[in-house]
Amino acid sequence: xxxxxxxxxxxxxxxxxxxxxxxxxxxxxxxxxxxxxxxxxxxxxxxxxxxxxxxxxxxxxxxxx
Numbered sequence: 162x163x164x165x166x167x168x169x170x171x172x173x174x175x176x177x178x179x180x181x182x183x184x185x186x187x188x189x190x191x192x193x194x195x196x197x198x199x200x201x202x203x204x205x206x207x208x209x210x211x212x213x214x215x216x217x218x219x220x221x222x223x224x225x226x
Contacts, residue, residue: 162188163225165192166201168210171217179210185222194220 168179181201185192198218206213 162192164197164223165221165225166197167219167221168201168216169219170215172210172215174217175222178216179205179208181205194222 163182163184166181167177167181168181169177170173171202180207183197183200183204185196186198197220201218201220202213202216205211205216205218
């Protein structure tokens with residue numbers, strides 16, 4: 162299952178810093194929206210998008226095929 166996840170700063174929620182397409186659940190599991198959010202924030206930390214305590218994520222509800 163793939164979903165779009167936007168990363169933004171907590172103090173500037175109207176400004177998207179980065180967008181990820183996160184793919185989870187390929188093993189037959191059923192990941193929650195929180196799982197997608199956590200994965201995107203992990204990727205943002207690895208990519209150096211900013212300190213994790215200043216970042217948040219919004220998971221789009223539609224599922225990409």
